[in-house]
Amino acid sequence: xxxxxxxxxxTTKHPEKPTSCRTISSGNLRTPRVIKTIALAIGxxxxxxxYCIFRRPDSRAIVEADPSKKTLVVLGTGWGSxxxxxxxxxxxxxxxxxxxxxxxxxxxLLPSCAIGMxxxxxxxxxxxRILSKEHGSVKFCKASVSKIDYANRVVHINSNDKVxxxxxxxxxxxxxATFGIPGVKEHACFLKELEDAREIRQRVINCIEQASxxxxxxxxxxxxHMVVVGGxxxxxETAAEMRDFFRNDVQRLxxxxxxxxxxxxxxxxxxxxxxxxxxxxxxxxxxxxxxQIDILKNTKVKRATETHIEAEVTQPDGSIKTEMVPYGVLVxxxxxxxxxxxxxxxxxLPEQASSRRGLLVDEYLRVKGTQGVWAxxxxxxxxxxxxxxxxxxxxxxxxxxLNNADANAGEDMARSQLPPPFEYTHQGxxxxxxxxxxxxxxxxxxxxxPFAGALTHILWRIAxxxxxxxxxxxxxxxxxxLGPAIFGRSMSTN
Numbered sequence: 001x002x003x004x005x006x007x008x009x010x011t012t013k014h015p016e017k018p019t020s021c022r023t024i025s026s027g028n029l030r031t032p033r034v035i036k037t038i039a040l041a042i043g044x045x046x047x048x049x050x051y052c053i054f055r056r057p058d059s060r061a062i063v064e065a066d067p068s069k070k071t072l073v074v075l076g077t078g079w080g081s082x083x084x085x086x087x088x089x090x091x092x093x094x095x096x097x098x099x100x101x102x103x104x105x106x107x108x109l110l111p112s113c114a115i116g117m118x119x120x121x122x123x124x125x126x127x128x129r130i131l132s133k134e135h136g137s138v139k140f141c142k143a144s145v146s147k148i149d150y151a152n153r154v155v156h157i158n159s160n161d162k163v164x165x166x167x168x169x170x171x172x173x174x175x176x177a178t179f180g181i182p183g184v185k186e187h188a189c190f191l192k193e194l195e196d197a198r199e200i201r202q203r204v205i206n207c208i209e210q211a212s213x214x215x216x217x218x219x220x221x222x223x224x225h226m227v228v229v230g231g232x233x234x235x236x237e238t239a240a241e242m243r244d245f246f247r248n249d250v251q252r253l254x255x256x257x258x259x260x261x262x263x264x265x266x267x268x269x270x271x272x273x274x275x276x277x278x279x280x281x282x283x284x285x286x287x288x289x290x291x292q293i294d295i296l297k298n299t300k301v302k303r304a305t306e307t308h309i310e311a312e313v314t315q316p317d318g319s320i321k322t323e324m325v326p327y328g329v330l331v332x333x334x335x336x337x338x339x340x341x342x343x344x345x346x347x348x349l350p351e352q353a354s355s356r357r358g359l360l361v362d363e364y365l366r367v368k369g370t371q372g373v374w375a376x377x378x379x380x381x382x383x384x385x386x387x388x389x390x391x392x393x394x395x396x397x398x399x400x401x402l403n404n405a406d407a408n409a410g411e412d413m414a415r416s417q418l419p420p421p422f423e424y425t426h427q428g429x430x431x432x433x434x435x436x437x438x439x440x441x442x443x444x445x446x447x448x449x450p451f452a453g454a455l456t457h458i459l460w461r462i463a464x465x466x467x468x469x470x471x472x473x474x475x476x477x478x479x480x481x482l483g484p485a486i487f488g489r490s491m492s493t494n
Contacts, residue, residue, distance in 0.1 A: 063137045065094040072402070073155060073163060075145055076171035077101050077127045079388040080376030082469060083395025084169060089403045091136035093167070098157060100144040102127055105194060106473060107388060108464060111237040111432075114197040114331075115204070115245045116489035122476035124194065125469055145172065148345045150370060167372045169398065170345070170359065174336035174378040174386065183304035188332035191234060200331060204242070205491060207328035208261075212254055222307060223328040224261045229301055229309075230333035231267030232274075233431045236284065238331055239265045240434030243291050247435075249489045264294040264325065266301065266311065268334075273439075275385060275429055276450075280439040283452045287433045299323075304330060336386055342379050357381040363421035365398055374398055384424050388467075397422045430460050 072093040082104045103124040112118045143157040155163045178184040189200045207223045214220040228239045251258035298314040308326040346352035351369030358381040360368045367373045377391030384390045428442035438460040440451040468474045
């Protein structure tokens with residue numbers, strides 16, 4: 001009986017059961033489909049986001065000036081002026097923006113651009129793109145202002161042309177302060193414009209290329225010595241970015257030169273980063289020591305030549321010692337000075353006679369001694385620091401006033417419907433100190449809180465991404481930060 005059952009089982013065809021291998025194979029067939037679906041969904045969202053960022057704005061019909069409206073002339077395309085334009089109800093005025101620069105420049109990240117971490121396009125936003133979103137008669141004129149004639153309410157541009165104004169906002173910033181030191185203007189690199197960053201980059205790379213072929217040890221040492229003058233945030237970040245560049249990129253491509261490259265920071269005061277608390281200053285100095293960045297404090301530059309600077313160093317006992325510091329590249333980040341056109345306007349107004357640092361303004365940002373003229377940012381002399389954060393808040397404040405003021409009033413319209421006086425709200429100070437670390441002095445619940453380290457560097461990047469005035473800038477800057485992290489900085493001078 002048992003033998004008959006066995007024979008029946010052997011001769012009967014049974015359906016094959018799926019093996020575990022086939023079960024896994026079936027799952028493998030489904031998994032790529034799921035992944036592909038998710039990838040397509042993410043790609044679609046990214047593509048739509050890129051489309052929203054880079055699509056051309058709808059063409060705005062050109063609106064001619066309305067004779068019944070006042071002409072508001074805005075000088076400059078910096079932090080204060082752009083903040084004003086973005087918050088202003090431009091339909092209330094005939095707005096004309098005048099500037100030799102046809103774009104807004106995100107100046108806090110210029111040190112990163114100078115050493116190749118960021119591309120120049122990432123820091124700029126075309127001013128016409130900003131104005132295209134405004135209503136009413138809004139025009140841009142690319143020109144340099146040669147004189148502001150307050151008595152006749154005329155702005156002279158390009159030497160010969162004139163533009164009349166009813167209301168005027170001066171936001172043309174400041175120029176680099178050389179303190180009359182011989183040779184600085186001729187031999188140093190500055191860091192206020194995009195062209196300055198490109199020049200620094202070219203000089204640094206040219207020095208490295210020349211040093212790779214140099215036979216003379218003294219000349220080799222000079223060409224590989226980068227000197228930064230100025231212990232403020234710009235100078236600190238420039239020195240830190242340079243050291244990162246030499247350690248991470250020059251060492252990889254020029255291994256024989258990496259241990260010969262030197263960065264020195266020169267500061268006339270007893271301490272760097274005067275606006276930061278003592279603990280963060282000490283952290284920065286210790287970080288620079290670890291990164292082999294020399295800090296020469298109490299050191300005043302007296303003269304600059306093509307190959308070296310002559311400096312006077314105040315010794316601990318009070319004596320003065322003169323030193324010659326050779327350099328390959330000299331970067332000057334030692335403060336601001338009044339532009340000639342602003343100085344000329346100050347000379348026209350008796351109320352400005354006591355000022356040396358810029359236009360004196362009242363608590364409503366009105367230029368003292370004028371009617372219907374305001375000033376923003378670095379061209380003013382106020383109790384606030386010359387930062388983009390201050391100018392941005394000033395621009396938003398002035399826009400709120402102009403939006404609520406009686407646009408049909410006379411030249412003394414600024415005296416009617418006065419808002420509360422301008423008060424700057426400090427959000428915090430940030431600085432990159434190298435090797436993936438940063439410092440921050442942030443206002444938290446009304447108290448200043450110090451932060452430092454790698455996590456603060458992440459906060460530093462997030463803060464600057466948030467400060468960008470357009471999604472386009474945010475996209476480019478984020479991409480630029482990712483590129484060097486994978487491929488390194490470019491060693492090309494282009």
